[in-house]
Amino acid sequence: MFYVIGLGLGDAKDVTVKGLEIIKKCDRVYLEAYTSILTVGKQKLEEFYGRSVIIADRELVESGADEILENAEQQDVAFLVVGDPFGATTHTDLVLRAKEKNIKVQVVHNASIINAVGCCGLQLYSYGEVVSIPLWTETWKPDSFYDKIIENYQRGLHTLCLLDIKVKEPTLESILKKKKVYMPPKFMSVAEAADQLLQIIENKTKENEDKSSISSSSLAVGLARVGSDDQKIFVCSLSKMSKVDLGPPLHCLVIPGHSLHPLESEYLSQYADDKAELEKLNH
Amino acid sequence: MFYVIGLGLGDAKDVTVKGLEIIKKCDRVYLEAYTSILTVGKQKLEEFYGRSVIIADRELVESGADEILENAEQQDVAFLVVGDPFGATTHTDLVLRAKEKNIKVQVVHNASIINAVGCCGLQLYSYGEVVSIPLWTETWKPDSFYDKIIENYQRGLHTLCLLDIKVKEPTLESILKKKKVYMPPKFMSVAEAADQLLQIIENKTKENEDKSSISSSSLAVGLARVGSDDQKIFVCSLSKMSKVDLGPPLHCLVIPGHSLHPLESEYLSQYADDKAELEKLNH
Numbered sequence: 001m002f003y004v005i006g007l008g009l010g011d012a013k014d015v016t017v018k019g020l021e022i023i024k025k026c027d028r029v030y031l032e033a034y035t036s037i038l039t040v041g042k043q044k045l046e047e048f049y050g051r052s053v054i055i056a057d058r059e060l061v062e063s064g065a066d067e068i069l070e071n072a073e074q075q076d077v078a079f080l081v082v083g084d085p086f087g088a089t090t091h092t093d094l095v096l097r098a099k100e101k102n103i104k105v106q107v108v109h110n111a112s113i114i115n116a117v118g119c120c121g122l123q124l125y126s127y128g129e130v131v132s133i134p135l136w137t138e139t140w141k142p143d144s145f146y147d148k149i150i151e152n153y154q155r156g157l158h159t160l161c162l163l164d165i166k167v168k169e170p171t172l173e174s175i176l177k178k179k180k181v182y183m184p185p186k187f188m189s190v191a192e193a194a195d196q197l198l199q200i201i202e203n204k205t206k207e208n209e210d211k212s213s214i215s216s217s218s219l220a221v222g223l224a225r226v227g228s229d230d231q232k233i234f235v236c237s238l239s240k241m242s243k244v245d246l247g248p249p250l251h252c253l254v255i256p257g258h259s260l261h262p263l264e265s266e267y268l269s270q271y272a273d274d275k276a277e278l279e280k281l282n283h
Numbered sequence: 284m285f286y287v288i289g290l291g292l293g294d295a296k297d298v299t300v301k302g303l304e305i306i307k308k309c310d311r312v313y314l315e316a317y318t319s320i321l322t323v324g325k326q327k328l329e330e331f332y333g334r335s336v337i338i339a340d341r342e343l344v345e346s347g348a349d350e351i352l353e354n355a356e357q358q359d360v361a362f363l364v365v366g367d368p369f370g371a372t373t374h375t376d377l378v379l380r381a382k383e384k385n386i387k388v389q390v391v392h393n394a395s396i397i398n399a400v401g402c403c404g405l406q407l408y409s410y411g412e413v414v415s416i417p418l419w420t421e422t423w424k425p426d427s428f429y430d431k432i433i434e435n436y437q438r439g440l441h442t443l444c445l446l447d448i449k450v451k452e453p454t455l456e457s458i459l460k461k462k463k464v465y466m467p468p469k470f471m472s473v474a475e476a477a478d479q480l481l482q483i484i485e486n487k488t489k490e491n492e493d494k495s496s497i498s499s500s501s502l503a504v505g506l507a508r509v510g511s512d513d514q515k516i517f518v519c520s521l522s523k524m525s526k527v528d529l530g531p532p533l534h535c536l537v538i539p540g541h542s543l544h545p546l547e548s549e550y551l552s553q554y555a556d557d558k559a560e561l562e563k564l565n566h
Contacts, residue, residue, distance in 0.1 A: 008299060009392060016393070017303055018296035084394060086401025092550055099553065109291060109399045109510050110299070111367060111392035114407055118369025119390060124397055125413045129440055132408070155434070157412055227392050267375055270382065 002098045003078040004085040006110030009227030011040045012048035019108040023049050027075040030056040034167040036082035039228045057168050061090050065097045072103045083112035116226050117160050120233050121267025128152030133193045135164040143200045149255050156257040163188035163251050187249030190222035194241035219281040221254040233271040285381040286361040287368040289393030292510030294323045295331035302391040306332050310358040313339040317450040319365035322511045340451050344373050348380045355386045367395035399509050400443050403516050404550025411435030416476045418447040426483045432538050439540040446471035470532030473505035477524035502564040504537040516554040
């Protein structure tokens with residue numbers, strides 16, 4: 001059997017009882033470690049599970065499906081994923097490869113940021129399409145996510161922005177030399193995301209002033225380490241968000257829709273550094 | 284401390300290790316039992332937890348916040364919610380009432396249908412706004428959810444349709460007589476939801492033929508008991524969906540966007556009763 005087990009978002013104890021029982025009995029356990037991270041590392045997980053865990057990096061997951069699934073017709077193999085198993089396309093693909101090999105698959109769900117973002121008080125039923133914000137480089141500054149945020153905003157829907165993670169990315173130099181050297185891991189912060197959004201707003205506004213419907217004074221919600229004991233939520237204007245430091249990763253950013261339900265405003269106000277300012281931002 | 288603990292979607296063992304530890308040590312534990320249900324009842328949960336659980340019905344949750352939160356400044360009180368704590372407005376409200384009373388609040392997240400719906404293979408990042416489909420009566424047939432499905436569809440986004448649940452609803456007669464008599468619990472099936480959608484499509488098409496962009500032959504995904512051992516996923520046309528029986532509750536329905544990613548089509552085809560038909564439905 002091939003088990004795909006969600007670990008949730010915080011620490012080792014966020015695994016479900018069902019998930020933990022399966023992990024303990026499996027022959028091999030892989031930990032997917034490049035689309036997301038927990039607040040604890042491999043060692044803490046191994047101590048908690050009382051067994052060894054194999055790190056599945058990007059190369060192994062994307063081109064080593066045969067290795068991961070080896071003997072899973074007879075043996076029990078678990079593949080652990082931070083959040084919920086269906087958060088990333090690569091995991092869906094792995095399940096399909098298992099089924100092709102006639103390996104039985106069982107999924108153990110858990111919280112993902114897609115639903116846990118509800119903790120900021122904006123109603124889950126009022127979110128539109130999720131967007132991913134990539135880390136810009138000097139020469140690569142894609143901005144297509146902006147249009148999706150605006151579409152959501154104009155329909156009165158909130159946008160959850162997932163922020164870029166770079167783990168085990170080969171350096172450009174190493175790609176050219178065909179010898180793998182990896183860049184240090186990099187996790188985008190809410191400040192960086194807000195800063196990129198502000199740059200896009202500035203450019204778009206120059207092009208066509210009235211097309212832009214969010215501005216530097218629009219409401220933004222920054223979230224850090226959702227589901228962990230030191231989770232942080234911060235509510236302020238987009239321009240102020242570009243200067244805040246919410247601490248260690250993972251971060252995500254929410255751009256609320258053009259109007260809020262009174263209960264949403266009341267909930268958000270807990271996290272506003274300046275409640276009077278929040279009133280103004282709320283329209 | 285006031286703990287709000289998500290139980291996930293399947294059975295007792297879908298609680299997280301963190302959640303279970305808290306439940307065991309609390310002075311009082313409430314189980315919210317009207318916005319959703321597990322595949323197991325109160326008794327199974329009590330056996331698994333090794334402690335008693337108080338059922339919190341609609342009346343208690345909506346008007347008994349003081350009772351639930353009593354002494355939570357000194358004592359530990361847990362409020363258990365099927366799925367994730369932030370799925371329903373009433374839970375958000377309860378957290379706000381706790382904070383007003385200066386009671387500390389801790390949330391333990393878990394899977395909700397909002398993310399677990401990923402199990403059908405449609406990418407979570409390609410869902411638009413979630414809609415709720417209410418059970419129609421003879422005289423009350425609201426259809427505003429249809430426009431949201433169409434908006435999502437036309438943007439290429441999938442729609443998760445949550446289906447109506449009626450638990451402890453007073454009968455009309457009992458409201459008039461001011462003596463509470465409750466209707467038997469009622470959980471909407473995918474067939475009922477598909478049937479209501481077909482009726483709306485028929486009416487809308489009469490009004491203005493080309494406005495309608497989903498039809499009786501559009502693709503639909505029916506899901507039942509997501510996260511449990513006997514979970515069922517069924518992929519067919521909307522008209523066929525109005526005749527299928529996916530068994531006991533809870534059900535939900537997904538209307539995919541106007542085009543699918545190849546990996547999404549491949550994944551869905553596992554659940555199609557007629558793969559050749561699926562090809563046609565896929566556009």
